[in-house]
Amino acid sequence: MDGRRRDLAAMIAPLQRALVAAEQPVLRAHGLSMWGYVVLDTVEGQPVRTQAALAEFIGADKSRIIGVLDELENEGLLERTRDPADRRARLVTITEEGRRRHATVQAEIQRGEERLLAQLPAADRQALLRSLAVLVDALPKLGQD
Template structure:
């Protein structure tokens, strides 16, 4: 294949690492004005989607250290993008909920990240792009099982339901 060093054509670690590095580098540039860059973007996205109820769940889903998560959420609260609100099911717990400003900033940032994705996936045809994304979803889904429905519960609360 063109552009690949000899001996690395079948090295999964190297191949996925190259794609990851290219995406991280370009998306960091696209998100340079977003508080906490990519990490902040992912936290706000998790808050909007409701896939995690609190900092601990978010840190697990996003693969971030719990202590880093505290400082990250603090920064996003200070920027007005998320807020900590009492969990109606457990007052000791605080939910991380996106503000209207957070939702607006996320929409703008998501458009920029989508442009990064399009540039990165440009060598693939339309059907191949979707198949690649589907395969990634299968791999990630296999690692992020949600047997207790936490994402659905958090989404309902984030939308004002119980």
């Protein structure tokens, strides 16, 4: 029991705004939109089988990411190839240049985030990052109630 506390959402919202604002100049400097970076960050781990799945994963509508994918493809940061098994679907794969761009931008973004995290003692910092990861990964399960 720890009595009253602030809303989780009420704390996260301004944090989110600040982090996004801090990312903006970095993204602009490297010619990426916010959604462009989000897509790169998602596809960087593993290629994704359909654009719809990619869209749902990042919490966007499938129609919304098309312009984003167009741009990324035009810049050679990812490739869309028809799935031979199902010629309706398009496999989205990151390119080597995309991987490099992502790494550069991510490093810079995290450097910015470190300035914030420096406010915390090492143990809390680790607990925070670990806990956030747990919560995010728990979201899909909770959605199934």
